[in-house]
Amino acid sequence: MVTTGEQAVDIKQTASFSLANYLQEKKVLVESALSDSLAIGKPEKIYEAMRYSLLAGGKRLRPILCLATCELMGGTISMAMPTACALEMIHTMSLIHDDLPAMDNDDYRRGKLTNHKVFGEDIAILAGDGLLAYAFEYVATQTRNVPPERIIDVIARLGRTVGAAGLVGGQVLDLESEGKTDINAQTLSFIHSHKTGALLETSVVSGAILGGAKAEEVQRLSRYAQNIGLAFQIIDDILDITATDEELGKTAGKDLQAQKATYPSLWGIEESRKQAQNLVDSAIEELQGFSDSANPLRAIAQYIVTRKN
Amino acid sequence: MVTTGEQAVDIKQTASFSLANYLQEKKVLVESALSDSLAIGKPEKIYEAMRYSLLAGGKRLRPILCLATCELMGGTISMAMPTACALEMIHTMSLIHDDLPAMDNDDYRRGKLTNHKVFGEDIAILAGDGLLAYAFEYVATQTRNVPPERIIDVIARLGRTVGAAGLVGGQVLDLESEGKTDINAQTLSFIHSHKTGALLETSVVSGAILGGAKAEEVQRLSRYAQNIGLAFQIIDDILDITATDEELGKTAGKDLQAQKATYPSLWGIEESRKQAQNLVDSAIEELQGFSDSANPLRAIAQYIVTRKN
DSSP, X not given: OOOSHHHHXXXXXXXXXXXXXXXXHHHHHHHHHHHHHOOOOSSHHHHHHHHHXXXXXXXXXXXXXXXXXXXXXXXXXXXXXXXXXXXXXXXXXXXXXXXXXXXXXXXXXXXXXXXXXXXXXXXXXXXXXXXXXXXXXXXXXHOXXXXXXXXXXXXXXXXHHHSTTTHHHHHHHHHHHTTOSOOOHHHHHHHHIIIIIHHHXXXXXXXXXXXXXXXXXXXXXXXXXXXXXXXXXXXXXXXXXXXXXXXHTSOTTHHHHTTOOOHHHHHOHHHHHXXXXXXXXXXXXXXXXXXXXXXXXXXXXXXXXXXXX | OOOSHHHHHHHHHHOSSOHHHHHHHHHHHHHHHHHHHOOOOSSHHHHHHHHHXXXXXXXXXXXXXXXXXXXXXXXXXXXXXXXXXXXXHHHHHHHXXXXXXXXXXXXXXXXXXXXXHHHOHHHHHHHHHHHHHHHHXXXXXXXXXXXXXXXXXXXXXXXXXXXXXXXXXXXXXXXXXXXXXXXXXXXXXXHHIIIIIHHHHHHHHHHHHXXXXXXXXXXXXXXXXXXXXXXXXXXXXXXXXXXXXXXXXXXXXXXXXXXXXXXXXXXXXXXXXXXXXXXXXXXXXXXXXXXXXXXXHHHHHHHHHHOOO
8 A cells, every 4th residue: 555656755754663564463463363363163154244344454554543543652562452353343343234235225335245145134234233243353362461450441442333323324314415415524524534534544543542541642533533534534535536446446437426425525735635634633733742653543543545446 | 121021920030130120220320321422413313323323222231130140240331331331332233233224234123223213224333333333442441440341351242242253154154044944953043043042141241251250150151151142042033933022012023034044943943942941940050049139031031932022
């Protein structure tokens, strides 16, 4: 993802370490932990459906953010890995359900057929439910060497992030807004702060909490995450217009087709890019006072506006 | 539910207290706690959909079992109430998703239109997701005066109960078995121990854990719950044949219509009744050694085979 010349330069200017290597290294760890997290049981079909989407690739940005902030606070990778996996289970579940015929009706995701296209609608609904429930079970049973109060705090935040105050609420407003031509920036911001921002924020914050962050550090990282979350969404909207199906691994141009309000449709592409860069700058400002060990977070913020998919 | 003459007699013979009063009293507490648990937020539609099914009545047997075992272990109602509510959120979520057109395609539930009939399929899927996530959030944020290790144990068990090793797994095998004429007692037992038994068991066990049960007590209560869980399902199967739509609050005769394997279809109605009574007797045996404070559990076990809906 960060191998093109232009991006490599951007990243080099931002941080004194290789983000490409960092992301690759962490991604390998996460992929391996995810594969280990879910063995095939009975009935096989449901485990296969869950694994199909959970192991379908992707940038694994959420787990990586969680690992990064845990390490930033002096914690270890292993303290945060169960939560990192749970974040990806939750993200995957939300993709499976959003793709359903009754929702966005998507046939492709991450370059592969969507879950319901392969396993049927009934199994896809259940695979999402199974992943969601397993996320909580996994954090509760697998987190080691962390005080139990922190684990409960993380579980509470994960729950809030998925529910009506998070992903679910954002998806509802998104569905309600489809085809409407009078969506303003405030509504759009509500949708995205719930659909995308909330889970990114929880990824950042949960790692910090597991690693022992103080309240003030949690607040700063939370603002960092809100900023990169919104920037992430603006770039997503731009890529839907400018990238190809192959680059995205899913159908491009879906937003235009569905007459969805997007940031480029409100502001135009250039202004949207500018706003995304401003948000990333603000995010990086929140990290002032953290040492060089926050360089991964700084570089990830910058990467979000330069990514190609 | 326990007001008919025949049932009152059964219950009187079993226990030295009025189960009807006990269930009614506890149900009022649970209904009130459930209504307080979920205020209307934004977007309103999703909260309304979640409340519609969560507050649609029902026996509230799962929360009541949870409160009963917590009290049996010397705990208080308030220690167990967040988990009791969570159990009902999870039960409600599983009903909403099971009723969807892609699954059992049911129009009525508890005498009211099913969630997707009122709010649409997309909102019904999301209302289920929202309730499931909120169940975990609610236990994590609202449980007071309980050591955190016990809360984590309960969350782990709730997760396992919903996932592929519980409700989801049972529903998958149930869907796969539909229309098949060669389902044996073993497959049927797998379906029901996952679909019905697991959540009843977790209801019983989680209350006990919150109240401070020792491992050996948890094991006995777990066996009690497995027995009443299977008895509950056998009676459900019988009622689907013998009861009317009005008595059930949902469409009767669905199993026959869908050519579902049931206990009566395997064993006949009379043998099924006998097996259910044997299971209830075994359940009550597991309670030997507990004092009179286990009378609610004894009476509930007996009630399960005499209920009319």
